[in-house]
Amino acid sequence: MAEEKTLIIIKPDGIQRHLAGEIITRFEKKGFKLVAAKFMQISESLARKHYGVHKGKPFFEGVVKYLSSSPAMVMVWQADGVIAMARKLMGATFGYEAQGGTIRGDFSCSRGYNLIHGSDSPESAEFEIGLYFKGEEIVEYKLSDECWLYGQND
Numbered sequence: 001m002a003e004e005k006t007l008i009i010i011k012p013d014g015i016q017r018h019l020a021g022e023i024i025t026r027f028e029k030k031g032f033k034l035v036a037a038k039f040m041q042i043s044e045s046l047a048r049k050h051y052g053v054h055k056g057k058p059f060f061e062g063v064v065k066y067l068s069s070s071p072a073m074v075m076v077w078q079a080d081g082v083i084a085m086a087r088k089l090m091g092a093t094f095g096y097e098a099q100g101g102t103i104r105g106d107f108s109c110s111r112g113y114n115l116i117h118g119s120d121s122p123e124s125a126e127f128e129i130g131l132y133f134k135g136e137e138i139v140e141y142k143l144s145d146e147c148w149l150y151g152q153n154d
Contacts, residue, residue: 005078006082009042009072009116009118010072011072012066014072014107033078035139036076037073038075039072039074042074047063076138088102091104091105093114103115
């Protein structure tokens with residue numbers, strides 16, 4: 001199976017609003033495999049690296065302050081097509097635009113805070129995962145129900 005990885009961050013508002021378990025459950029129920037996780041306070045310097053592609057944009061300082069304002073849950077999830085699927089599960093960038101049934105649509109009405117981050121491409125996933133995890137922190141293993149989740153009978 002050609003699996004890809006994505007970085008998912010439950011941002012400070014998701015932690016402060018007690019939504020971490022609910023959000024993680026959505027990814028588990030979808031069938032994604034959790035291969036790394038840490039609860040951490042993201043430093044301002046790390047937030048600047050994370051959002052570096054947006055440096056110079058009017059919202060840059062605000063998103064840096066937001067991401068580093070309170071603890072976050074940083075995770076790596078793996079599955080075939082995980083990036084596209086995770087982005088569908090998350091919903092539109094801000095809750096006031098997101099459809100019901102998505103994480104942001106069900107739990108957010110904000111025009112500024114958006115609960116969760118997910119990589120938007122394989123390249124950004126590789127870069128972002130490298131910011132938060134060392135290679136040996138990513139755990140490779142097989143789920144006992146993979147054949148049922150992914151429709152493969154190997």
